Amino acid sequence: MRLATPRVNLSESLTSVPGLQVQNRQNYAQDLQISIRGFGSRSAFGVRGIRLYVDGIPATMPDGQGQISNIDINSIQDVEVLRGPFSALYGNASGGVINVTTETGRQPPTLEASSYYGSYGSWRYGLKATGAMGDGTQPGDVDYTVSTTRFTTHGYRDHSGARKNLANAKLGVRLDDCQ
Numbered sequence: 001m002r003l004a005t006p007r008v009n010l011s012e013s014l015t016s017v018p019g020l021q022v023q024n025r026q027n028y029a030q031d032l033q034i035s036i037r038g039f040g041s042r043s044a045f046g047v048r049g050i051r052l053y054v055d056g057i058p059a060t061m062p063d064g065q066g067q068i069s070n071i072d073i074n075s076i077q078d079v080e081v082l083r084g085p086f087s088a089l090y091g092n093a094s095g096g097v098i099n100v101t102t103e104t105g106r107q108p109p110t111l112e113a114s115s116y117y118g119s120y121g122s123w124r125y126g127l128k129a130t131g132a133m134g135d136g137t138q139p140g141d142v143d144y145t146v147s148t149t150r151f152t153t154h155g156y157r158d159h160s161g162a163r164k165n166l167a168n169a170k171l172g173v174r175l176d177d178c179q
Contacts, residue, residue, distance in 0.1 A: 010068055010079070010100075017081050034068060036083050036096035049095035051086070055102055055170065064092060072168040074114065074126040075147035077103040102170050105130040105143035121154035121161075136174060145170040 011022040014034070023033040036050055052059040052066035060066040082090075082097040090097050109131030116124045126149035134141030148167045155161045 010071055010073055010076070013073075013079060014081070014098075019083050020081060034098070036081070049093075051090045051093040051097045053090070053097065053099045055100070058091075059100075068098065069164075070166065071100055072126075072147050072149050072166040074128050074149045074166075075102045075145055075168045075170070077101050102168060103130060103145045104170070104172060105132045105145045107132050107135065118153075120156055121152070123153070124149065124151040126150070134174075139174055139176050141174040143172040 011034075014020055014022055019037045021035045023035075034050060049064065050060075050066070052068060052071075054071060059071070078101040080097075080099040080101075082093075082099070084096055086093045086097050109129070112128045112130075114124075114126050114128075116122075126147065128145070128147040130143075130145045132141065132143040136143060146167075146169045149165070151162075151164045151166075153162050
């Protein structure tokens with residue numbers, strides 16, 4: 001993902017991935033439709049046939065549907081797109097896998113604020129706090145990342161305004177030396 005680039009959701013960063021197509025990017029009434037090499041393209045809404053993971057935790061519902069617009073982009077560290085069948089590693093993933101890793105807090109503690117303003121009253125602002133107690137090598141060391149984002153727009157047409165609030169919290173605790 002390109003830092004310091006205004007983004008509303010993860011789709012702005014995924015459009016440059018070969019073989020991946022994102023639809024409904026500016027239709028805030030519906031979720032994004034993502035297809036990888038044709039898988040998921042027949043889905044009326046959401047993401048089907050493609051597994052979503054955030055920090056190794058499945059973000060795909062048991063029926064195979066996932067909502068990528070619910071991932072807070074303010075705290076993303078890395079996005080990995082695996083094209084093709086990965087059922088052996090990730091379960092029902094005939095089309096591919098989108099694996100999102102969020103930031104892990106480190107010392108010293110930081111507090112970041114961001115704000116982007118665009119056409120038609122579009123405005124996104126967020127706040128993120130990261131930090132750690134300890135250096136991550138000893139049992140009992142703790143790291144944290146807390147992020148919140150708000151997006152509002154009046155929209156291009158009448159009655160096309162939208163508002164979205166997202167929050168993400170990640171807490172890590174080192175339990176012992178065997179991790």
